Each structure stands twice: as C-alpha cells, then as structure tokens.
Amino acid sequence: MKNNLTLTIGWLYPELMNIYGDRGNIIVLQKRCQWRNIKTEVLRLDVGFAKEILEKCDILLMGGAQDKQQEAVAKDIFAKAKELKTTIEKGIPGIYVCGAYQMLGNFYKEANGNKIEGLGIFDLYTESPGQSKPRLIGNMVEYCEKLNYTLVGFENHGGRTYLGKNIQPFARTTKGFGNNGVDKSEGAIYKNSIGTYLHGPLLPKNPLLADHLIKQALEIKYKTKIPLKKLDDTLENQARIAIAKRLSVAI
Amino acid sequence: MINILIILFGKTFSFLSKRFNLGHGSTWPGHIALKLNPNFTNQILNKSKTEVILVTGTNGKTTTAKLLQTILETNGKKVILNDSGANLLNGIASTIILNSKLNGNLEADFAIFEVDENTLPQVTKTITPNYIIALDLFRDQLDRYGEIDTIARKWKDAYKSLKNTQFILNADDPQIAFLGNGLTTAHYFGLDSKGNNIEEHAADSLLCPKCANRLTFKTHYFSHLGDWSCAKCGLKRPNREINADLFLPLRGTYAIYDIQAAALLAKLTGLTTEQINQGLKNFRPAFGRQEIIKIEDKNIQLFLSKNPTSFNESLRTIAGNNAANLLIVLNDRIPDGTDVSWIWDIDFESLIKKNMNLYLAGDRVYDLALRIKYSDVNILEENIFENLSEAIGKGMLETKANETFYILPTYSAMLETRKIITGKKIL
Numbered sequence: 295m296k297n298n299l300t301l302t303i304g305w306l307y308p309e310l311m312n313i314y315g316d317r318g319n320i321i322v323l324q325k326r327c328q329w330r331n332i333k334t335e336v337l338r339l340d341v342g343f344a345k346e347i348l349e350k351c352d353i354l355l356m357g358g359a360q361d362k363q364q365e366a367v368a369k370d371i372f373a374k375a376k377e378l379k380t381t382i383e384k385g386i387p388g389i390y391v392c393g394a395y396q397m398l399g400n401f402y403k404e405a406n407g408n409k410i411e412g413l414g415i416f417d418l419y420t421e422s423p424g425q426s427k428p429r430l431i432g433n434m435v436e437y438c439e440k441l442n443y444t445l446v447g448f449e450n451h452g453g454r455t456y457l458g459k460n461i462q463p464f465a466r467t468t469k470g471f472g473n474n475g476v477d478k479s480e481g482a483i484y485k486n487s488i489g490t491y492l493h494g495p496l497l498p499k500n501p502l503l504a505d506h507l508i509k510q511a512l513e514i515k516y517k518t519k520i521p522l523k524k525l526d527d528t529l530e531n532q533a534r535i536a537i538a539k540r541l542s543v544a545i
Numbered sequence: 546m547i548n549i550l551i552i553l554f555g556k557t558f559s560f561l562s563k564r565f566n567l568g569h570g571s572t573w574p575g576h577i578a579l580k581l582n583p584n585f586t587n588q589i590l591n592k593s594k595t596e597v598i599l600v601t602g603t604n605g606k607t608t609t610a611k612l613l614q615t616i617l618e619t620n621g622k623k624v625i626l627n628d629s630g631a632n633l634l635n636g637i638a639s640t641i642i643l644n645s646k647l648n649g650n651l652e653a654d655f656a657i658f659e660v661d662e663n664t665l666p667q668v669t670k671t672i673t674p675n676y677i678i679a680l681d682l683f684r685d686q687l688d689r690y691g692e693i694d695t696i697a698r699k700w701k702d703a704y705k706s707l708k709n710t711q712f713i714l715n716a717d718d719p720q721i722a723f724l725g726n727g728l729t730t731a732h733y734f735g736l737d738s739k740g741n742n743i744e745e746h747a748a749d750s751l752l753c754p755k756c757a758n759r760l761t762f763k764t765h766y767f768s769h770l771g772d773w774s775c776a777k778c779g780l781k782r783p784n785r786e787i788n789a790d791l792f793l794p795l796r797g798t799y800a801i802y803d804i805q806a807a808a809l810l811a812k813l814t815g816l817t818t819e820q821i822n823q824g825l826k827n828f829r830p831a832f833g834r835q836e837i838i839k840i841e842d843k844n845i846q847l848f849l850s851k852n853p854t855s856f857n858e859s860l861r862t863i864a865g866n867n868a869a870n871l872l873i874v875l876n877d878r879i880p881d882g883t884d885v886s887w888i889w890d891i892d893f894e895s896l897i898k899k900n901m902n903l904y905l906a907g908d909r910v911y912d913l914a915l916r917i918k919y920s921d922v923n924i925l926e927e928n929i930f931e932n933l934s935e936a937i938g939k940g941m942l943e944t945k946a947n948e949t950f951y952i953l954p955t956y957s958a959m960l961e962t963r964k965i966i967t968g969k970k971i972l
Contacts, residue, residue, distance in 0.1 A: 309751060309759075313684060313692070318889030318916070325919050341759065360692040362757055432883065448884045494886050498915050529918055533911035 300333040304351030316357025318495035345374040352511040358392030387486040387510040395489030417458030434470025447494035469541040555642035575638030593651035602680025605803040612807035616824030622654040666703040685852040717770040723754035734805040735785040794828040797862040833959040844949040853890035860896035874958035875907035881955040893920035906936035
C-alpha cells in the first residue's frame with residue numbers, strides 16, 4: 295500500500311446540523327484512516343462556505359438538526375445545490391442522516407399541507423403525519439444487501455419518507471420502523487451517496503460501512519483499488535451484538 | 546368540603562402505604578385528588594399564604610431546589626418540596642395533601658416544585674407561581690423531550706400569561722434570557738468569570754432566539770453559555786445581578802449557576818447576603834449530585850451526568866481534583882434517555898487524564914467503551930464491566946486510603962450505584 299495516501303472529509307454544517315452525535319461519524323472515519331496511515335483533513339463547511347470547496351472533498355457527511363437550524367442551512371445549501379448535485383452525481387461517497395436525508399429529497403410536506411421544496415437530488419419525498427401520530431423512535435437493526443451487512447443503530451424521526459422510481463432503498467428493516475413504518479425500506483442509496491435515518495451515530499457500530507466509504511473514496515481519488523489493512527474490531531462487534539441481542543436478532 | 550375529604554383520604558392512604566410498604570405512596574393521593582377535584586391544587590394554594598417557586602431547566606434543578614430550601618429553612622421559613630417523579634401534577638398535589646391541615650390550610654411559607662422542561666407549560670396552567678427559576682436549556686433526551694427550540698417556544702407562550710410572577714433567568718443562556726424579553730418582572734443571574742474562547746462540541750443554541758442569525762460570543766463559559774450578542778437584530782445578554790460574595794458549597798462551573806440562581810431568589814424574598822451565606826454553609830448535596838459517601842477510610846463521590854454538557858463539566862471538575870480512579874456508568878433506560886448517541890459529543894479527548902484508572906459499566910458499556918477507544922484513551926479490557934457491582938468493587942480496591950473514587954453515572958445508573966454502595970454489596 296502506498297504510504298502517502300490522503301483523504302479530505304467535507305463535514306457539511308457541523309455547527310448547526312449535529313444533533314445526533316454526528317461528530318462520531320467524523321471521528322470514526324478519521325481514526326480508521328489514521329490507524330492505517332492514511333492522512334485525513336476535515337473541512338468544516340458551515341453556513342457561508344465557498345462552494346468550490348466541494349470539489350476538493352473525497353467524502354461528504356451531513357447530519358440532522360432542529361427546525362430553526364434546518365431553515366438556516368436550507369437557505370445556504372440551496373445556493374450551492376448545483377455544485378452539491380455535481381459532486382453526488384460524480385460518485386463522491388457521502389452519508390446524509392435524518393434531516394440531511396430529507397433535505398436531499400424532492401420535498402417535505404408539512405402536516406398542514408404546506409410543501410417545503412427539497413434539493414431534488416434524491417428521488418423521494420417526506421411527509422409529516424402531524425402531532426397526533428407518534429415519532430418513530432428506538433433501537434433498530436437493518437440489512438443492507440449491497441454490503442451484505444447488518445447495520446445497527448437508533449432512529450428518531452417524525453417525517454415519513456417515500457421513495458420514487460429512480461432510487462433504491464439503502465436497507466431493509468429487521469427491527470424498527472425505517473422510512474415510513476410501513477414498507478420496511480430504510481434510507482436510500484443513489485450512486486455512492488447514502489441517505490438514512492439510522493444514527494447512534496451510524497459509523498462507530500457499523501465499521502464495515504465506514505471502511506466501505508474509505509475504500510470508495512480512495513478508489514475514486516487514486517483511480518485504483520487499494521486494499522485496507524484489517525483492524526481489530528472486537529469492541530465494535532461487542533457493541534453491535536449487545537444491541538442485536540436486545541432486539542432478539544442474530545447477527 | 547370535597548378538599549377536606551381528599552386530604553383526609555390522602556393522608557390515610559399515604560400512612561397505610563408507608564406502613565405496609567405498598568409503594569406509590571408519593572403520587573397516588575395526588576392522582577386520586579385530581580380525579581375527584583381537578584382544581585384541588587390551585588384551590589388550596591390560592592387559599593394559603595404559601596409562596597410557590599417553580600424550578601426548571603435541563604441541568605441543575607434538583608441542586609438549585611435543595612440550595613434554596615436550605616437557605617430558606619436556615620432563616621426560619623417552613624418549606625415544602627415535591628418528589629420529582631414521572632407524573633408531576635400528581636406529585637405536586639400529593640405534596641400539598643401531606644402538608645395540609647384537615648381544614649385545607651397549607652402549612653408552609655414556601656413550596657418549591659421542581660418541574661421538568663416538558664411539563665412546565667402544563668403546570669403553569671394549573672398553578673400561578675410567585676417565582677420561576679429557569680436555569681438553562683441543553684439538548685437532553687431528544688427521544689423524550691424533543692428539540693430545545695420547541696421547548697423554548699412553549700415556555701415563552703406559558704410565561705406570557707403570568708403577569709405577577711417574578712422570573713429568575715440565566716442571562717448567559719440565549720434561549721433562557723430571551724424568555725425575559727419584554728417582561729418587567731425578569732431578574733437575571735449569570736457567571737462572573739473570564740470564560741474562554743473555546744467552542745465545545747456540545748454547543749446547542751448558537752442562533753439568535755429572536756431572528757435566527759448566528760450569535761457572536763465575546764466569551765464562552767461552557768457549551769452555549771457566555772457573553773453573547775446578535776449583530777443583526779441587536780439582541781444581547783441582559784444585565785445581570787451577580788453576587789460576588791457568596792459562599793460556594795459546591796465545585797464546578799454549573800454549580801455556581803445554581804448557587805447564583807438560588808441566592809438571587811432568596812434576595813428577592815428579602816434575605817441579606819449574610820443570611821444567604823449562613824444557608825449555603827448548611828448545604829449538603831442532593832442525592833448523587835457531587836454527593837460524598839464514606840466507606841471506611843475511602844470516599845466515593847457521585848457526579849450525576851445526564852447530557853454532553855453536564856458530562857463535560859463533571860469530567861472537568863473530576864480532572865481538576867486529580868482523580869486517580871474514575872468509573873463511568875452509561876444506562877439507556879427511560880430516565881436516562883434511550884438514545885446514547887450524545888456520548889460522541891462529550892470531549893473525552895481532552896478531559897480524561899492519561900494517568901487515571903478508568904472503569905466502564907452500564908447497560909451500554911460497549912457503546913461507551915467504543916467512544917473511549919476512538920478518543921485515543923487507553924481502556925483496558927479488564928476494566929470494561931457488564932456487572933456494575935464488580936466495577937465498583939474493582940475501583941474501590943484500587944482506591945488508596947483517604948482517597949476518593951469518582952463515579953460518573955447517568956440517572957438510573959446513579960440510583961443503581963447508590964443502592965449497591967449503601968447496601969454495602971461491594972464489601
């Protein structure tokens with residue numbers, strides 16, 4: 295393996311979109327690179343960042359937020375919609391959790407029928423069921439066929455998301471609610487970008503997914519497959535199994 | 546008439562339930578009372594001279610209520626306090642029943658009710674308090690309480706109808722300070738400190754509560770508390786009434802907020818600094834809040850920690866005490882919050898000293914261990930415990946005579962830890 299590998303991680307709106315411990319995803323990517331002698335640089339892309347920076351990013355991450363914060367971010371991100379779309383279409387791997395996932399869709403329909411426009415990069419929409427319906431909350435387990443991997447985590451969302459024709463679900467729920475609590479789909483995958491409701495945060499307890507992102511990013515950047523050194527994931531697996539056991543799922 | 550029956554029945558019920566150890570003694574009389582007469586609480590309170598104080602906020606409610614109780618009692622006042630429990634209105638009604646005479650007269654100068662963030666609007670619909678202390682609003686248990694902006698909005702609506710209530714508000718917390726905007730009965734406390742310019746990862750409220758512009762901070766004390774202002778709409782931290790001459794019975798930045806808040810309210814009731822300090826000197830920490838439990842020649846000190854902010858502050862205080870042995874216990878039961886993702890917002894990287902023996906336990910011990918692993922702090926496999934008693938036993942064994950074993954638990958973990966220690970199961 296080459297010795298001077300570097301990856302640039304673009305963290306979209308860390309200051310405002312960070313409510314579900316999303317910082318954990320960044321830490322996990324950084325550490326799993328560091329332990330393999332891959333240098334990382336994390337760019338904090340807060341409101342007002344220069345859109346050209348997106349071209350420099352090898353991986354993108356964006357988390358969830360409260361309504362007010364989300365409105366502030368929406369204003370900023372709409373001005374960069376074209377550049378973000380180009381980056382995603384190019385196949386730059388990314389994880390978009392909860393609020394970020396919804397924002398990439400076509401629209402968000404509020405309980406009163408009011409439609410908030412989305413970025414339209416993911417062919418999906420989200421509906422608020424109103425105050426009378428419960429939020430979808432709890433530990434969950436899901437299976438991702440593409441990775442042949444069972445993911446564990448926590449979901450907490452009011453909105454129900456429905457996928458369009460031009461996008462695939464990221465995973466199937468084994469235990470938990472998923473996109474809408476009805477069709478067993480969870481998240482969405484388009485090119486190398488993953489939208490999901492799974493946090494906890496997502497990457498610490500799903501190290502295979504973290505490594506998958508790193509591999510994809512390296513392959514795109516260096517235009518060749520670069521094998522990753524195996525790491526000791528004993529603790530990661532113990533944490534995964536603890537949750538699966540509690541939900542009576544074998545993994 | 547009905548209220549007399551309710552009080553008679555409630556007292557009898559409570560006596561029997563204690564006598565025969567039936568449990569639920571603290572909220573059932575209230576439950577029945579409100580079923581029989583939904584206006585029971587305000588009828589009794591309106592008739593009495595008791596002044597009602599509500600204490601709310603994410604961190605520090607219990608400590609502030611206890612500080613205030615001690616200050617007022619030291620100065621000859623009769624004070625009643627509610628058991629903070631799952632069903633608050635029932636708990637409040639029960640407290641009133643147990644402290645009333647049969648003729649419905651409440652025998653207390655002050656009633657202090659600890660009210661959690663979400664139930665405050667409900668409580669102020671029933672009770673018109675003389676004082677409300679609002680300490681802070683941090684992200685806490687998103688799975689149960691929802692987002693802090695929603696809570697702040699509900700509070701602001703609730704406060705509007707309280708024309709004769711004195712508000713004691715934290716000026717350093719933008720969301721809390723804004724609650725007093727436009728009120729003539731608002732008093733502000735805060736921290737008299739130089740602070741620092743480091744932004745923590747746990748910062749929650751960085752947007753202006755009035756116009757949603759990004760706030761500017763001249764100094765940060767911790768999380769989003771500090772000297773803030775909005776460049777767009779001009780909203781800024783209000784002037785504070787800080788008492789620099791207070792005796793401090795607790796350590797740590799957030800404890801100082803609790804002390805300043807309690808002292809400011811005590812001053813509004815007419816007490817002097819000297820009288821307040823006499824009370825502060827009599828103060829003993831509440832259950833698990835920096836509480837020290839002595840076991841033979843060693844001390845155990847409990848630092849209840851419920852969210853990234855209180856965790857960071859507890860770790861900072863513990864590191865400042867040069868702790869040699871620290872146990873962290875993470876549970877994910879309803880009172881702790883079932884989502885543990887917030888542990889990734891704790892700054893373990895800078896707050897765990899390399900020479901500290903660290904032990905981990907709790908329902909989510911492996912999530913905790915994973916978080917620690919990724920903060921580059923070395924955690925020994927034999928110090929990760931699925932069994933809490935064993936973890937406490939090991940920590941006690943490693944703690945030298947006359948030294949302190951520090952334990953940092955979440956809420957249910959604190960109760961469990963206390964049971965093990967006071968039940969002497971470890972010995």
